[in-house]
Amino acid sequence: MKILIINQPLNNRGDESAHKALVRRLLETDENINITCIWVAVESIINYPNIQSFCINNTRIQYKIIKPFGIWKASVVYVRLLHLYMKTRNKWLLKLYPTFHKLLSFYKSADIVLCAPGGICMGGFQDWRHLFMLSIAKDIKKPLVYYGRSFGPFPEETQLNRLFKKISLEMLDYFCFLSIRDQKTEKLAKELHIKKYFTTVDSAFLSSTHMQVPSEVLDTIHTDDYIVFVPNSLIWHFAYKGKITYETVLDFYCGLLDIILKNFPQSCIVMLPQTFGRNDKLGNDINLFNDIAKKYNDSRLVIIDDKYDSDIQQSIISKARFVCGARYHSIVFAINQNRPFIALSYEHKIAGLLNTLNCSDKMIDITESLNNNEQIEETYALFESKIKNLSCNPAITRKAKEIANNCFDEFLHYLNNYKNA
Numbered sequence: 001m002k003i004l005i006i007n008q009p010l011n012n013r014g015d016e017s018a019h020k021a022l023v024r025r026l027l028e029t030d031e032n033i034n035i036t037c038i039w040v041a042v043e044s045i046i047n048y049p050n051i052q053s054f055c056i057n058n059t060r061i062q063y064k065i066i067k068p069f070g071i072w073k074a075s076v077v078y079v080r081l082l083h084l085y086m087k088t089r090n091k092w093l094l095k096l097y098p099t100f101h102k103l104l105s106f107y108k109s110a111d112i113v114l115c116a117p118g119g120i121c122m123g124g125f126q127d128w129r130h131l132f133m134l135s136i137a138k139d140i141k142k143p144l145v146y147y148g149r150s151f152g153p154f155p156e157e158t159q160l161n162r163l164f165k166k167i168s169l170e171m172l173d174y175f176c177f178l179s180i181r182d183q184k185t186e187k188l189a190k191e192l193h194i195k196k197y198f199t200t201v202d203s204a205f206l207s208s209t210h211m212q213v214p215s216e217v218l219d220t221i222h223t224d225d226y227i228v229f230v231p232n233s234l235i236w237h238f239a240y241k242g243k244i245t246y247e248t249v250l251d252f253y254c255g256l257l258d259i260i261l262k263n264f265p266q267s268c269i270v271m272l273p274q275t276f277g278r279n280d281k282l283g284n285d286i287n288l289f290n291d292i293a294k295k296y297n298d299s300r301l302v303i304i305d306d307k308y309d310s311d312i313q314q315s316i317i318s319k320a321r322f323v324c325g326a327r328y329h330s331i332v333f334a335i336n337q338n339r340p341f342i343a344l345s346y347e348h349k350i351a352g353l354l355n356t357l358n359c360s361d362k363m364i365d366i367t368e369s370l371n372n373n374e375q376i377e378e379t380y381a382l383f384e385s386k387i388k389n390l391s392c393n394p395a396i397t398r399k400a401k402e403i404a405n406n407c408f409d410e411f412l413h414y415l416n417n418y419k420n421a
Helices: 013-029 048-052 076-087 091-098 098-109 128-139 161-174 183-191 214-221 246-263 285-296 310-317 329-336 350-354 373-387 395-419
Strands: 002-006 033-040 061-066 113-115 144-149 177-180 225-230 268-271 301-303 321-327 341-345 363-365
Touching: 002 013, 002 128, 002 214, 002 329, 002 350, 013 033, 013 144, 013 310, 013 329, 013 395, 033 098, 048 061, 076 098, 076 128, 076 161, 091 098, 098 128, 113 128, 113 321, 128 144, 128 161, 144 161, 144 363, 177 183, 177 395, 183 350, 214 310, 225 246, 246 268, 246 373, 268 285, 268 395, 285 301, 310 321, 310 329, 310 363, 329 341, 329 350, 329 395, 341 373, 350 363, 363 373
Parallel strands: 002 033, 002 113, 033 061, 113 144, 144 177, 225 268, 225 321, 268 301, 321 341, 341 363
Antiparallel strands: none
């Protein structure tokens, strides 16, 4: 069976872990499965160095980059034609434009197209390129899997919003296998009267990775008593953009560090960057971490280089006293490694996961926390009360893995039925 993976997010250790876990399980489960993962290089981040850490060392999977056709501003031409196609659904464009034609050849050679696990590209971020890649499969009537995704919300303020929602609903009705990774998206699915879907959690829970931490990382941490702290600049997100300043974000995290180090003065604070390889300043966690370290100026803060992959990050987290994370996958990693955690929830994917696992008490909703000093102080008080009562709960880890494995079993059942049809 030939599976084509599309819409694989890059430059994020969490998306990397989800990719590795799902692909490893597929290749381990069925020796007849062959996988191709493709990207269209419309951004400089889509290059082999940034893809390399995602790669599974197996001859039955290959990674392909399609470069947009054209001598001058090829990426711009590709995106404009993509939008034209989404507005007109003129199938001649797929045949006439060489890049679309090349894409089409990958789709046609596959038995099934699988949209990689990831975030809310079909929803809050209004990602037309994501929707375009899905639409090709539908328009040529190729079986399409939407695995381990969140989606929504679907605003309707503009004509483009309404068109995006219309096409998204068509896709949700078309998917031959749909699995949803959080309760909030499930609630939306019920409101939209989506007929059939499977409940899951993040695909990273399909694997319990244990890697040896490189000696240079251990030397950098220099102690067995450490706390993993993963902040998030937030102002890149549609819910915060233009509403809060970068300086406010830095001050907020410095206040959290004050509380952590007041309660655990002998501990080291290890910051693990979840994003890497991006060109924009706010897109790379390491830039935020450096700004925090410069502002806070405490030798107990340690920044781990962003070159270390998700397997190594999970191994670092597995030995931590606890994890405090405003990045979704830092919390996924903590749960996967059965470590205590406090989640700083900035959008519905963190809240949805913890609702599913019945551990919302380990979360602080920060969506309104940075609006004014009073709310910031209330958040600090709540945070301090929670870090004083942290403990491991293996039942949370077991439940996450059970849900992930049950969904994967359903997917295998679908694949077997497809092969035997």
